[in-house]
Amino acid sequence: MDQSKQKDIETKQLLAKYDREFATRVKLKKAHWVIIVIGVALTIFHLYTAYRGVYPSQIQGPIHLGTALALIFLLYPAKKDWVHRPGVPWYDVLLALLGVFTNYYIVFNYERIVTKAIILGFNTMDLIVATLGIILLLEATRRAVGLPIVIVASLFLLYGLYGQNIPIISHKGFTWDQLSTEMFFKTNAIFGIPIQVSSQYIYLFLFFGVLLVKTDIGKFFNDLAFALTGRFTGGTAKAAVSASALQGMVTGSSVANTVGSGSFTIPMMKRAGFKPEFAAAAEASASTGGQIMPPIMGAAAFIMAEYTGVPYSEIIVIAIIPALLYFSGVFFGVHFEAKKRGILGVSKKELPSIKGILKKIDLILPLVVIVGMLLSGRTPTYAALWAIGTAFVISLFRKETRMSFMKTIETFAEGAKTALPVIAACGTAGIVVGIVTVTGLGGKIAGGIIELSQNNFFLILFFTMLAAILLGMGLPTTANYVVTASMAAPAILTAFPDIPVIAVHMFVFYFGIVADITPPVCLAAYAGAGIAGGNPMRSGVKAFQLAIAAFIIPYIFVAQPKLLLQDGATFMTVAPIFITAMLGMGAISAALMGYLSKNTNIVERILLIVAGVLLVYPNTWYAIGGLALVIGVYVFQRFFKKENEAVQA
Template structure:
């Protein structure tokens, strides 16, 4: 998804009376296909976005709705906002009006769209009067087919409809009405005993019509916001539903009829299942929390604090990127989005101090991706993992600590060695904000600390997130960026816009999860994985890694993990791997798919900012984040890396694994003991790193011995005096 950015000042020195280096990191990037309404339209859409966020806060904290009804409204609201705000075909050039026939076609399509919506009102009255079944003719000819006509043709017309960026889109109004119609039908039917008939021959035929239209609307909005990758994967899975009986081998299954499948896909087995359960509770709540942090300018503070703390060290902006992107990335839930928000500030500064443009982009991509595995929030992955596995959230957050340390330590070592190898400088003191002055504002970290403390005191995630949100407002009153009613409303409106993409992506992933659960392909994949494991368990893990990365390529982190957890994780559990370990294994590879060539969304976003070749940037980011591809294998061999051991064993695993990722960084960068490492030394360092990361006592001793041998060999070959790397 291409974005444009508000004006920012990453390179200009701050005025004398201003101790900040950068401004505007909290400003939300504006997507290239987002409409920018004015006057009355802007006011109307703003009211809708505020109402959408306020609805979730009210429902989650004060007056809960019935679960399915809440999730239906949740998905419907995101679709309506999405179709009102995001164009499906770009915008007309200035002075051009685009093809005129699309407006006329849209006016015609409003008729079946409104007609189908009116029929849901008729159905509601019938149910209120005690009807146990709805007339088939009413559901088919007066509701189903008009809805499909309006939806299908509305999408096609929207592909050709181009108007100015501030102009309302009539085809998308048709699609928004269709989304409301789908939701209205499900709200009517799912609050009656007819809900129990889904998946049987007794299910009302209207469910299949509404589910098909809803699925198409979700996929089209996913295309607009996240690109074609997830849509193509979804279409392939949907094709499997009906082609499966004709496929050979383990892919074959008895088959499902169109009506039986679509009568279940819009239930808690699919769209309304685990992914939407998480997006409608934890994800939306933390998006609102992130919007409140942005409104109070905490993001600016994070980045400036990082500059003040690390900017003077060699390659300083790269280290700032690691720190700032890790903090921001754990909150915003998307690697590519984090690259756009912080990378527009850090990438130009990295280039300024000497990093090549592809390296600068790669560092930002790797750091932003790491934010998704950084506790306590971990993007949204921790919440989805808790929902799927039933493991308490706090246990997942604790288990994520050491892997996150190893990942960020590895990236830090990589950029430090790169800076040392190329002789880079840090930034001058007069180029940086004052650490002393920023330290006086350390209270701005309070919302994050309150969130962590509340979670570990046993508060629910929703209650802890709400407390943190309120604390962000209170803390802002102590800063220059005080939040009043207008700022709070602006934050609610911003969160409504920010939430659309991830909600729709979760709903689309729910379709795939529905296919997996209803066809049983996940169980057959698990059987195949068990067969591979009979030959070699390590080979089975490598195979599972490949599938997780492949499924995640081009997909946002949340969707990537949800799909991989449905396909791969059950097979790993059947291998005898602990469920927490299995899901962490899958989660890490779903996350790092964002920096894995050839389809690396985070790397591509960074390349767009740095001006480097996208493929070169993705290869460089893969190299910088290499530890993330190795550490998950160690979960299987050493539970201490996930806090599943005694204190001393955990401490030893942390120390030796950290040394291991440092040696791995030296081997990859070819820099050891302040000088270039010879080929044999690099191989020895690589072997030593693998042994140290493994974590066993014998392998640790062997790794230390091999590292010492590499040390003395490097000293002898280079003829340099004995030295230690600072």
């Protein structure tokens, strides 16, 4: 077995260990070709509807979800430990067929369901199909995403059935007949906004990311990052951060990005002198930030566009400054750690040639197309379709990027496989949204948060943050955003209606993402530690320190929406806030890493943290005070403090 294949196997094993989404069957036998045919068909369906126009939601959604359920039951075993068992058992084939039947039942009975059934009521067969469809969706989600989201959705279903008996948040109550048909046949639950967005936009962007990886266009980003930053202090870690930011623009998965980029960058960081835990943390924090990096961001950003009414083309512009602040914070942390340990850059001869990279600059054209079309007002569907076509054409011009016929077929099938966990999560999150809608739970939760916080601005934000992080420890980002946007975000908007809607939704979005690097459940950091051979929990704590900006920035842009280019923001009003926030990130990073111009003691760390908070708070006099503190600590270290003998741990 050659080295590249062995590395690919090890990568897949690591992904399966830390992320349920990648725990698929290894020995499919004859089912392999069945899965390829279904996967290719699903991708062609989405490309076709992107070109010709999507079907009504109760046709597009069931085809999207039903085909995905078939693939999930064929690919994902009932138990994670069974991935190495040969073939697909008969009962999973049966479940795959039932998944198709229950969803396509809506397609073939579309006219009756959307007209007569809604007015005259559903028949016995409808009730059987709805019940079976919900059960199959929950089981498929358990296999492809994990148990926590299924538990959450099940609790909401129980609330829908028995909520009339619960004090404070009671509702009128529903029978199972009412609830099951409401969840499965209407457009405000399983086939609501999450699955509609998944079928129209998310699938195409995920396929676009797969295409870039399969054609090795993605490797261009790695080479570019190393060429630009590799020669500076701590160059390997800075290059890893830059590469993950660039890769994250087109992948949008914390764990997958950590393992994909980390298998290359983490060993390099270790060889340069970084500790295993820090190498894992640097990769994990940068990879997690990929979901907030325009132009593609994570899947939840597309749903945000539907929830807020803000076009996706505007969201990618709004997200630029927060993303820059986030990655600046990680970059500062890496820099101070490298200075503290005396880790220099990589020699020029070991880095990719800038001249060689410029010869391949056309490889960035697919991203130029996608950004250009979005900013020109084209729909995300249209932009993704053109970007996919551009990437495919560009790949034909070089031997190393050109795909054979079989590789093209595999890429189409891989696009479907990559989308399966997102599709399942969107469908199950739709159950939560449906229950919140029909029971009025969202308003009750919002009222409870306001009452608990006594209408205090920062307490409401804090409780919302906790909800997003706690949910994010068990739910994928997309489902987490859907739940918190339905339940917690309204509390902020109810108490403080002057805050722009997009600022509140970005707040929720950010904290759902950083759960991947928040101890004790920090899957991206655990995956990085698996590559680095470091302690998982220490890696998680380090990642938390490096990504501290993500825990501060959302508070800033809610308090000062100009950072999101809201409230009549201009260059003159945004620039000072951005600069002081950047300096604040640097001060806090220096404190957490224990180094400014020399190693810091506890007093200096406290002063730097205070300075950082003052700098990021949108107030001119606070910022001046924070800057004075930073300058004071720096001058003291530079001119009055002797260098410590030993490097602190």
